[in-house]
Amino acid sequence: MSLRLPSGLPAIEILKRENIFVGDGQQEEETVNRRLRIVLLNLMPLKVITETDFVRLLSNSPLQLEISFMKLKSHVSKHTAAEHMERFYHDFEKLSKEKFDGMIVTGAPVEGMPFEEVDYWTELQEIFNWARENVGSTLYICWAAQAGLYHFYGVPKFPLEKKMFGIFPTVSLKPELPLFRGFDDVFRMPQSRHTEIRRGDIERVDDLEVIAESEESGVSVVRSRSRREFFITGHLEYAPDTLDTEYHRDLGKRDDVEVPKYYYREDDPSKGPLVTWRAHANLLFTNWLSWVVDIE
Template sequence: MPLRLPDRLPAIDILKHENIFVMDETRAHSQEIRPLRIVVLNLMPLKITTETDLVRLLSNTPLQMEICFMKLRSHTPKNTPVEHMMMFYKDFDELATHKFDGMIITGAPIEMMDYEEVEYWAEIREIFDWARTHVTSTMYLCWGAMAGLYHFYGIPKYALPKKMFGIFRQYPLSQALPIFRGFDDSFFMPQSRHTEVRREDIEAVPGLEIIAASPESGVSIVMARGGREFFITGHLEYAPNTLDREFRRDKDVRDDVELPVNYYRDNRPEAGPVVSWRAHANLFYSNWINYYVYQQTPYNIDDIR
């Protein structure tokens, strides 16, 4: 079954060229199916790119899903046309009375700031608290993951001596969990961050479980509340060329930019990337939708508590 997306969302045409089955709202309304409702709080500067990355992964399931995009009332994006935001995004205030089967909260390019210094921190905290009673399972990504761990559990973040940048091998620590069903003994995850959360802080908090980690990049996935919350420090959703774009952007303005680790063929940017994370990324999102959203959420969405 396809995803139900807003009419004329740019991701529709992009993904149709990749032979991914998507359906706009006009056609979807003719089907008598209770779709899963997924809301995405997209804090990334390049909204359309992130929309496409996430929709690509969410599409790899037989379940029909209705995707909704949320924006902040307290922040105006600078890198996405106002027309796009007005057409496809709704303020939190408009969605606060609704309930959703699943939610994804993305990263944001503000990780070096203290949380309390972020202009929209008060609204983010309000949304985090709202998600606990209005969403069956929420996935927090990168800065979103660190912010969620800090808000709910007091887990601090630490500045890294240099950017964690590249593709790093991860190891599932609880392979019996449904989220890892079908996984190999290890998998790869893109990382692009200047801060980290530490194992010892997380292990000291009851209710938090580190379920995947790397000897090189540290904690990668934390689970809480029996799978109602997942905190992911990396970017399984990244497209093949995302790290390449970041590398070329940064090296043009700074002189301390290193090659992304384990990314380019023979470590040569001109040779292009080796995509080593796509299969597990699709499997991870499919497992999340199936086992932690679809099989846990009530048929009557208003019964979510």
């Protein structure tokens, strides 16, 4: 495995401490087959955390990968240093001229707003359209999944009475798909959201198919039949402590904060998280990358 990242990216040192080998652009080029090029459009406010989460998963692939980071021109990050953005991220205008095999679009903390009121919605639509025509396969994560389904198919999102928060048992409805190769009958997916998409709205679109679902958290993964797109409502990329951080951050600040379900040992926050999703998260991303290679 060789995963090439921009030289100096904080995720490199973080993952090395986890005994995960990653390379950077200053290392001597190996004699390998063509690298698979993946671009990450990071819409989350804490860029370094999100970068590390996704790179950690991508690093498990035996394939040769090169990761690029895309930023929006119409929105300036307030929670990540401008120097970091300038050094490691590139605008869509530049990256749109390059070829990418796969793309990942992250969630964003704007789910309470109508899509059209998000300040970067117009630019995001342009990126979605470009990805559909120019990228081998795209993963849309959490809010980005809702945004993509709304943009392409008019699928609405609905507010939930209380936050969907926890690690929910999920079932693959199409276990024969390459994305679910090696999956158990039940896998667990982290969810952290205040809105939902509904199966009935997806079933009205001929080009869409629900391929994973949870009895408790609802639609989990949707695919486009005619395109190479997957819409994932949860956060398989989450690190073990992410929901714990969210829980303690919001405790006492919101009136809808509950202990995340199926997350803490014995449902007791003082006993710490029980990690039950990591193996399937690694498998899903490895399967996706292998599938991207196969479809070329």
